Amino acid sequence: MIAFEGVTRSYGEKIAVAGLDLTIPRGELFALLGPNGAGKTTTIKMLVGLLRPSRGSVCVAGHDLVRDPRAAHLHLGYVPDEPCLYEKLTGREFLWFIADMFGMSKADAERRIEAEIANFELGEFADDLAESYSLGMRQRLVFASSLLHDPDVLVLDEPMVGLDPRSVRIVKDLLRERTRGGMTVFMSTHTLAMAEELADRVGIMVRGRLRFLGTVADLRARATGQGTAGPAVGAEPQSLEQLYLDITSADGAGAPP
Amino acid sequence: MTPAPPSAEAALFRPISVGEESGIFLRLRWLLASSTLREMLRTSRLRLSLVILLSALFWGSLFGLFHEAFTFVDSLHAEVISLLFNAFFSSLMVMLVFSTGILLYSGLYTTPEARLLLTLPVRSETIFAHKFQEAFWFSSWGFILLGSPMLTAYGIVRHAPWPFFALLLPFMVAFVAIPATLGGILCMAMVAWMPRLRLHALSIALGAALLAMIGLVWMALATPRADTMSAAWFEQVFSRLSITEQRMLPSWWLSSGLIEAAARAKDGSVARHQAEALRYLAVLVSNALMLQLVGRQVAARLHRLGASQLVSEIPTRRKRRMSWFDEFLSRAGTARGRPLRLLIVKDLRIFRRDISQWSQFAIFFGLLGLYFWNVRIFNYQHAYAAMIGFLNLAVVGLILSTFTTRFVFPMISLEGRRFWILGLLPVNRDQIVWSKFLFSFVGGIVPCCLLVLLSDTMLGIAPWLIALHEVCCVVLCAGLSGIAVGLGARMPDLREISPSKIASGFGGTLSLVISSLFIIAVVLVTAVPVHLRFAAEERGLVTTGWSAADRGVALGLAAAVALGLLATFLPLFLGLRAFRRLEP
Numbered sequence: 001m002i003a004f005e006g007v008t009r010s011y012g013e014k015i016a017v018a019g020l021d022l023t024i025p026r027g028e029l030f031a032l033l034g035p036n037g038a039g040k041t042t043t044i045k046m047l048v049g050l051l052r053p054s055r056g057s058v059c060v061a062g063h064d065l066v067r068d069p070r071a072a073h074l075h076l077g078y079v080p081d082e083p084c085l086y087e088k089l090t091g092r093e094f095l096w097f098i099a100d101m102f103g104m105s106k107a108d109a110e111r112r113i114e115a116e117i118a119n120f121e122l123g124e125f126a127d128d129l130a131e132s133y134s135l136g137m138r139q140r141l142v143f144a145s146s147l148l149h150d151p152d153v154l155v156l157d158e159p160m161v162g163l164d165p166r167s168v169r170i171v172k173d174l175l176r177e178r179t180r181g182g183m184t185v186f187m188s189t190h191t192l193a194m195a196e197e198l199a200d201r202v203g204i205m206v207r208g209r210l211r212f213l214g215t216v217a218d219l220r221a222r223a224t225g226q227g228t229a230g231p232a233v234g235a236e237p238q239s240l241e242q243l244y245l246d247i248t249s250a251d252g253a254g255a256p257p
Numbered sequence: 258m259t260p261a262p263p264s265a266e267a268a269l270f271r272p273i274s275v276g277e278e279s280g281i282f283l284r285l286r287w288l289l290a291s292s293t294l295r296e297m298l299r300t301s302r303l304r305l306s307l308v309i310l311l312s313a314l315f316w317g318s319l320f321g322l323f324h325e326a327f328t329f330v331d332s333l334h335a336e337v338i339s340l341l342f343n344a345f346f347s348s349l350m351v352m353l354v355f356s357t358g359i360l361l362y363s364g365l366y367t368t369p370e371a372r373l374l375l376t377l378p379v380r381s382e383t384i385f386a387h388k389f390q391e392a393f394w395f396s397s398w399g400f401i402l403l404g405s406p407m408l409t410a411y412g413i414v415r416h417a418p419w420p421f422f423a424l425l426l427p428f429m430v431a432f433v434a435i436p437a438t439l440g441g442i443l444c445m446a447m448v449a450w451m452p453r454l455r456l457h458a459l460s461i462a463l464g465a466a467l468l469a470m471i472g473l474v475w476m477a478l479a480t481p482r483a484d485t486m487s488a489a490w491f492e493q494v495f496s497r498l499s500i501t502e503q504r505m506l507p508s509w510w511l512s513s514g515l516i517e518a519a520a521r522a523k524d525g526s527v528a529r530h531q532a533e534a535l536r537y538l539a540v541l542v543s544n545a546l547m548l549q550l551v552g553r554q555v556a557a558r559l560h561r562l563g564a565s566q567l568v569s570e571i572p573t574r575r576k577r578r579m580s581w582f583d584e585f586l587s588r589a590g591t592a593r594g595r596p597l598r599l600l601i602v603k604d605l606r607i608f609r610r611d612i613s614q615w616s617q618f619a620i621f622f623g624l625l626g627l628y629f630w631n632v633r634i635f636n637y638q639h640a641y642a643a644m645i646g647f648l649n650l651a652v653v654g655l656i657l658s659t660f661t662t663r664f665v666f667p668m669i670s671l672e673g674r675r676f677w678i679l680g681l682l683p684v685n686r687d688q689i690v691w692s693k694f695l696f697s698f699v700g701g702i703v704p705c706c707l708l709v710l711l712s713d714t715m716l717g718i719a720p721w722l723i724a725l726h727e728v729c730c731v732v733l734c735a736g737l738s739g740i741a742v743g744l745g746a747r748m749p750d751l752r753e754i755s756p757s758k759i760a761s762g763f764g765g766t767l768s769l770v771i772s773s774l775f776i777i778a779v780v781l782v783t784a785v786p787v788h789l790r791f792a793a794e795e796r797g798l799v800t801t802g803w804s805a806a807d808r809g810v811a812l813g814l815a816a817a818v819a820l821g822l823l824a825t826f827l828p829l830f831l832g833l834r835a836f837r838r839l840e841p
Contacts, residue, residue, distance in 0.1 A: 084370065100284075
């Protein structure tokens with residue numbers, strides 16, 4: 001459903017993403033981890049069409065993001081780290097704007113808007129202007145808008161920032177449910193625990209390169225020394241956090257994916 | 258990878274047509290406009306009424322001015338109108354290319370909305386059309402506010418038939434669309450093809466346009482002082498302006514079309530002239546539409562490419578060392594005053610690094626300086642020069658008041674989100690308010706006093722009057738700073754992060770109104786006695802000693818100083834009291 005093929009992106013002399021090859025099948029929740037400046041945001045921007053790769057291609061549902069961005073965007077939902085809303089629109093008006101953009105029929109739009117308002121508990125403030133919303137309310141509204149058209153691919157950039165524990169729970173349940181229904185989720189996060197809890201596969205990016213790609217079980221196996229590149233026999237098993245820090249540290253060897 | 262097969266369940270989404278996309282954006286614009294208007298009516302009635310009142314006043318004054326001017330010009334040289342129209346519209350055309358280009362740069366690439374739209378399944382050409390309408394509106398309202406009184410006055414003076422007045426708006430709109438679209442096309446091409454050179458290219462182009470305009474004004478007006486306003490001078494000026502009469506320029510189509518629309522044949526019939534006017538309108542409309550098509554094509558090809566180039570840009574990392582001035586300011590003086598000086602240094606750094614602040618400051622004061630430099634071209638009588646000096650003083654004050662309202666008034670509010678820093682520092686809250694006042698006062702006094710000195714020198718004003726103007730200027734700087742800082746501390750909006758929104762709220766509007774009244778009061782109480790003194794001098798009533806007229810001038814100055822003290826300390830007192838009690 002998502003395919004990065006030999007994707008490189010440079011900013012002048014600096015290479016932000018180097019030779020990324022990654023395929024994410026339908027119904028998978030993929031978490032991209034990495035320290036600040038690792039290339040996660042660049043990867044996400046290329047995936048949603050905000051940035052073009054210097055080399056290689058990014059496809060969503062078979063549509064190239066550079067050659068056919070509109071077709072690709074029809075299959076995409078995106079929740080950015082800094083939610084953007086029209087301040088002078090109410091939450092409900094914003095949802096209608098998004099539904100119209102995706103060409104949803106009036107009946108479908110009405111049904112889906114009400115469903116998402118209920119899912120994200122937006123009812124209390126859906127008819128207030130967005131300028132009065134807190135960060136958490138904005139984030140919930142953007143979540144609702146990204147899921148309106150039931151996209152094949154949902155891209156999340158640090159999705160839990162600003163959400164209260166109850167909203168975090170709602171989002172987590174929803175992601176599980178949607179991925180079971182066939183939606184592919186690509187999520188960038190700093191939180192190892194969330195990746196561990198939700199992700200089918202995890203990618204750890206350091207300095208523009210994938211240092212680790214595998215399931216959480218693979219990562220855990222490495223941490224406990226059962227993996228191919230685990231600690232030597234007799235050594236203390238590492239915690240996931242320690243392993244992550246080792247992989248992402250400047251001098252961490254990090255086995256190839 | 259081949260496109261995903263359709264799922265068993267029919268997809269909720271479908272690609273929509275260009276027409277549907279445009280309809281959605283129209284609905285969006287309608288919703289945003291009606292919501293903004295409703296809120297303005299609810300919360301900013303004062304501001305809205307002031308805007309309407311001042312616009313009506315501005316329109317009426319311009320209409321009166323142009324009516325007089327056209328009556329004068331029409332009686333002397335009827336053919337001069339064409340030249341004036343061409344010069345006016347062609348210079349406006351250049352400005353419209355740049356202003357729309359800059360507006361579209363922000364609308365298409367740098368706003369959060371631009372990023373949102375780029376992630377939705379919407380065509381680039383529709384995004385361009387949507388943002389173009391916005392930029393077009395912002396660019397054209399100034400032209401319509403300025404052009405409509407001028408052209409209405411022209412029509413009345415020329416006894417134009419009614420179709421002239423009916424055609425004014427279509428002519429103006431069709432004309433503005435051409436430079437505006439050109440600005441948009443240039444902007445998209447520059448962002449897409451010159452990612453590295455964009456800023457340099459933009460600065461070079463802006464600089465060149467500014468130089469060209471200064472050159473044009475210089476070329477048109479620069480003649481020896483003695484020849485000014487003579488027949489030969491007029492002839493020379495007009496022959497120089499004739500370079501703007503190029504038949505391939507939209508400004509020429511507009512000028513010719515308007516002149517034709519206002520004309521009557523000798524027998525009083527208008528049909529032939531009206532047909533000619535419509536022909537020019539058709540040329541304008543067809544070119545505007547053709548350029549729109551080109552603009553959309555360019556957007557389809559370059560918009561996403563440009564947006565990607567722009568995202569790729571890394572902000573320049575530059576090690577910033579403490580400047581000698583900051584160093585000097587932080588260390589000079591007593592230890593007790595150091596926190597206050599450090600606060601001023603912090604604001605000074607923010608000002609220096611915020612291009613939007615100092616560039617506006619430089620442009621407005623630069624243009625004012627240019628105007629003051631050019632007043633020397635004309636010869637004035639003694640009393641007349643003194644009055645122009647006072648008017649120039651008022652203009653300097655009014656420009657400063659826009660800056661104090663726009664940039665100084667929001668300063669306390671903007672500390673709201675950073676209050677946890679300032680609140681925990683060993684700094685007296687009063688010092689925060691005083692630091693803002695001193696920053697504004699000292700920052701304003703230097704350019705303002707220099708400008709007043711330049712104006713008075715160019716006008717050849719007597720030294721005692723220059724000294725009086727300078728005292729008034731200091732009074733204005735102190736009073737305006739006091740009003741902005743005091744009211745800013747009295748009515749802070751600690752939740753808002755946008756300085757322009759803070760400035761345009763009730764407090765900001767009130768600050769601007771009080772500032773304007775204060776400037777008018779200071780200028781009037783000093784200008785009237787000076788005027789009376791010159792009148793007495795003309796009648797031989799002023800003797801060599803300390804005359805009654807001189808006492809009147811001194812009293813006027815004392816009243817201005819008293820007004821200044823009141824305007825400085827009363828708002829500051831109220832502001833300090835409120836700020837001490839403030840609970841963020």
